[in-house]
Amino acid sequence: MILLTGGAGYIGSHCVKRLMSKGYEVAVLDNLSRGFRDAVVTPYFYEGDIGDRAILEKIFTEHKIEAVMHFSAFAAVGESVEHPDMYYKNNVAQTLTLITACRDFGVNNFIFSSTCATYGDVKKVPISEDTPIAPLNPYGWSKRMVELILDDFSKAYGMHYCIFRYFNAAGADPEGQLRERHDPETHLIPLVLQVAQGKRQSIKVFGTDYPTPDGTCIRDYIHVDDLSEAHILGLEYLKREKKNGIFNLGSENGFSVREVIDVCRKVTGKEIPEVMVERRPGDAPKLVADSTKAKTILGWQPKESELEYIVETAWKSMK
Numbered sequence: 270m271i272l273l274t275g276g277a278g279y280i281g282s283h284c285v286k287r288l289m290s291k292g293y294e295v296a297v298l299d300n301l302s303r304g305f306r307d308a309v310v311t312p313y314f315y316e317g318d319i320g321d322r323a324i325l326e327k328i329f330t331e332h333k334i335e336a337v338m339h340f341s342a343f344a345a346v347g348e349s350v351e352h353p354d355m356y357y358k359n360n361v362a363q364t365l366t367l368i369t370a371c372r373d374f375g376v377n378n379f380i381f382s383s384t385c386a387t388y389g390d391v392k393k394v395p396i397s398e399d400t401p402i403a404p405l406n407p408y409g410w411s412k413r414m415v416e417l418i419l420d421d422f423s424k425a426y427g428m429h430y431c432i433f434r435y436f437n438a439a440g441a442d443p444e445g446q447l448r449e450r451h452d453p454e455t456h457l458i459p460l461v462l463q464v465a466q467g468k469r470q471s472i473k474v475f476g477t478d479y480p481t482p483d484g485t486c487i488r489d490y491i492h493v494d495d496l497s498e499a500h501i502l503g504l505e506y507l508k509r510e511k512k513n514g515i516f517n518l519g520s521e522n523g524f525s526v527r528e529v530i531d532v533c534r535k536v537t538g539k540e541i542p543e544v545m546v547e548r549r550p551g552d553a554p555k556l557v558a559d560s561t562k563a564k565t566i567l568g569w570q571p572k573e574s575e576l577e578y579i580v581e582t583a584w585k586s587m588k
């Protein structure tokens with residue numbers, strides 16, 4: 270049995286479905302603070318907090334957990350700047366309780382959802398794992414702190430970790446059963462598609478004077494199902510190699526905000542008005558992954574991250 274935290278959320282719920290389709294048994298622990306009960310597709314659901322030692326003991330006693338996949342967190346950059354207390358408590362302190370329980374119950378395989386936000390404003394693109402770590406906000410630091418905790422626990426107690434630094438997770442279950450539902454939504458593709466749905470009047474483009482070909486920021490979009498597949502490969506790696514790994518997960522393709530909006534227009538057939546506004550503080554011009562390490566060491570091959578397919582699956586899931 271795998272314990273997956275945050276399995277009522279966007280990426281976690283997709284990973285649960287993928288794991289189950291490959292024959293894995295999965296238990297989900299989620300406090301539903303940002304997730305949805307109807308996104309939990311396993312019968313083994315525990316509603317509770319990762320910082321609650323009692324519920325962790327119950328789960329670890331009721332099931333033989335071979336690995337923890339830890340997705341639960343708060344994940345909005347702007348909110349983390351306004352409320353760092355919430356982020357360090359939920360993402361770091363509560364996670365420490367979870368990792369400590371893993372140690373106490375002999376659960377030695379730990380897979381952690383980290384982020385490219387740990388790199389900050391990079392000097393060199395594409396971004397490989399040896400890029401200096403310099404988060405620009407409490408969210409990025411909260412993820413980095415957990416990475417350091419995992420490394421210290423590994424050295425002291427012999428646990429092993431796989432850290433995945435995701436780029437921009439996007440797309441949805443092609444069967445339309447699961448979808449992206451952040452509230453408030455901060456991610457570009459669902460925001461643009463909400464305009465196509467008529468739920469918003471226009472999409473704001475923050476900054477059109479960046480040093481990129483069309484002046485708007487460039488990001489690397491990776492399909493949630495490709496992320497889920499990496500988790501399965503990460504689990505196999507931990508069981509086989511019994512050593513740690515840190516891997517960037519991105520498609521290695523960069524798309525500008527304008528290119529994303531154009532693809533959304535093409536897929537939906539809607540006009541999608543855009544409004545140009547000032548740059549937001551802290552947005553790097555270009556973030557694109559170098560995922561060579563995940564490809565060579567894990568054998569990961571993103572197959573579902575063509576931008577048009579990402580938008581098609583997201584659009585289908587919203588309808």
Ligand SMILES: NC(=O)c1ccc[n+]([C@@H]2O[C@H](COP(=O)([O-])OP(=O)(O)OC[C@H]3O[C@@H](n4cnc5c(N)ncnc54)[C@H](O)[C@@H]3O)[C@@H](O)[C@H]2O)c1
Pocket residue numbers: 274275276277278279280281298299300301302303304305317318319320339340341342343344359363382383384385434435436437438439450451
């Ligand atoms: N979405 C992205 O593009 C992206 C990029 C990089 C990293 N990540 C990371 O991936 C993970 C999943 O992101 P997501 O977009 O699916 O977020 P999400 O908000 O959709 O899901 C997070 C889930 O965790 C649950 N949760 C939060 N705190 C909890 C706690 N203390 N105890 C139990 N459950 C708790 C929420 O209820 C929610 O269901 C996060 O760790 C995030 O930092 C996401």
